[in-house]
Amino acid sequence: MATPTLVMTSFLLLLAFLFFLPAFSDTGVALFSDNHATLSTGQSLVNGENSVCINNDCQLDLRRADGSRWTSMRREADTKCNARINKRGEVIIRTEDGRVVDVLGDAGEVGSYALVLTPEGHLKTFGRTIWAGDLTATAATSTPYQRSRSDSEADPGYILYSSDRFIDVPESGTLLKNDKYRLILDSSDCELSVINEERRLHHLKVVNRVPTTTTTTTCEVKLTTEGELLTALNTVNSDKYGVDPVWHRVFGTGVTTVQPTEFIGALLATGELRIYPLKSRIDSNSGKSRV
Numbered sequence: 001m002a003t004p005t006l007v008m009t010s011f012l013l014l015l016a017f018l019f020f021l022p023a024f025s026d027t028g029v030a031l032f033s034d035n036h037a038t039l040s041t042g043q044s045l046v047n048g049e050n051s052v053c054i055n056n057d058c059q060l061d062l063r064r065a066d067g068s069r070w071t072s073m074r075r076e077a078d079t080k081c082n083a084r085i086n087k088r089g090e091v092i093i094r095t096e097d098g099r100v101v102d103v104l105g106d107a108g109e110v111g112s113y114a115l116v117l118t119p120e121g122h123l124k125t126f127g128r129t130i131w132a133g134d135l136t137a138t139a140a141t142s143t144p145y146q147r148s149r150s151d152s153e154a155d156p157g158y159i160l161y162s163s164d165r166f167i168d169v170p171e172s173g174t175l176l177k178n179d180k181y182r183l184i185l186d187s188s189d190c191e192l193s194v195i196n197e198e199r200r201l202h203h204l205k206v207v208n209r210v211p212t213t214t215t216t217t218t219c220e221v222k223l224t225t226e227g228e229l230l231t232a233l234n235t236v237n238s239d240k241y242g243v244d245p246v247w248h249r250v251f252g253t254g255v256t257t258v259q260p261t262e263f264i265g266a267l268l269a270t271g272e273l274r275i276y277p278l279k280s281r282i283d284s285n286s287g288k289s290r291v
Contacts, residue, residue, distance in 0.1 A: 029159060032268065033087045033113040033127070040082040050121035054081050058093055058101045062283050064121035070283040074102040085115040089127050089279050105280050114266060114276050116159065123283045126264050126276035130227050133194060133273035160265035166220035166232055175221060176267040183267050190219040190231045194271055225260040227275050 029047045031037045039045065044053035049065035058081035060072040072093065081101060083093045089111075091104040111128025118124055156170065158178035169175065169185045175192075176183040182195050220232045262278040 029157065030114050030116040030266065031083075031085050032115075032266070033085050033089075034268065034270075036084060038082040038084040041080040045117040047117045047119055047121075050117060050119075052117050052123055054083055054093070056080070058095065060091075060093065060104075060123070060282075062117075062121070062123055066121070068121075070123075072102055072104060076101050083115075085113050085125060087111060087113065089113040089125050091115055091125065091282060104282050108279060112274060112276070113279065114264065115282070116264060119161070122281055124262075124281050125279040126262075127279050129274045129276055131275050158267045160223050162223045162225050162227075162263040164222075164225070166222045166230075169219055169221060176265070176273075178267045178271075179269045181267060181269070181271040183273060185219055185221055185231065187219050190233045192221070192229070192231065194267070194273060196271060223263055223265050223275070225263065227263045227277060229265065229275070 029045055031039060031045070039052075039054055041054050041056065044051045050063070052060060052062040055061040055071070056079070057075040057077055058079050059075050060083060062070040064070075074093075076095065079101075080096050081093055082096070083091055085091050087110050088107040089105060090107050092100060093102040093104075094100055105125055109128060112132075113125060113127030116124050116126060156174055156177055158176050160176060169187070173184040173187060174182050175185055180197050184193055184195055185191070186193065218233075222230055222232075224230060264276050266274050266276065268274060
């Protein structure tokens with residue numbers, strides 16, 4: 001039978017162990033070069049059941065929902081570090097005193113970049129930005145936005161991923177949300193807007209709007225693999241008495257001639273909508289260390 005002294009000693013050792021374990025906090029699914037955001041020891045990016053953190057050896061530690069794991073190559077034993085993505089799309093891991101431990105990815109042209117943990121559990125860099133929404137409206141010219149009861153539905157996140165399929169818009173019309181900003185799709189005219197709490201800040205410019213005299217029933221949206229943001233109106237045609245899809249090419253037309261690839265649309269904490277092409281996948285051979 002264990003003595004009281006032994007039990008107390010074991011209890012104190014357990015408390016000490018728990019005290020020194022890092023308490024990981026969720027910092028979202030992405031880091032952006034624009035705001036110099038960092039991922040520090042004790043923090044993690046989380047997307048579904050996938051997560052990535054900086055462990056106590058200065059390594060990026062990616063754990064996927066399927067149980068697989070990836071870590072960056074270089075390590076510094078028992079050292080606290082942080083990671084960020086710079087304006088050339090490189091992921092830099094530094095010690096707290098600023099010494100570079102690892103550099104992941106190749107340097108690109110100076111611009112805006114993002115490091116994203118995707119829903120599939122991959123760590124990818126995106127950039128440079130190929131286009132961004134311009135906040136030109138002022139409070140004096142913006143129009144009121146009426147909240148609906150469904151605005152309290154689940155947080156949609158602030159990243160939109162490119163796809164071959166249109167996505168259904170939530171009842172509230174909110175596609176993305178970051179802090180006090182929302183990207184919404186108005187079901188009455190399929191127009192995209194960024195709003196700040198109760199005020200509509202600006203509409204995204206519609207290119208090649210398709211004129212129609214039909215009655216709109218539903219709206220859908222997708223980000224294409226060419227970096228264009230499209231909305232589709234499913235309309236009731238008064239002549240044919242049927243439902244016809246009418247396409248609206250909303251944003252990004254003619255901005256770039258890049259080959260089809262993976263894109264993300266990100267609503268930043270500043271209220272700006274940015275579109276980024278895939279740069280590289282970090283958790284693969286192409287993301288190997290360069291230090």
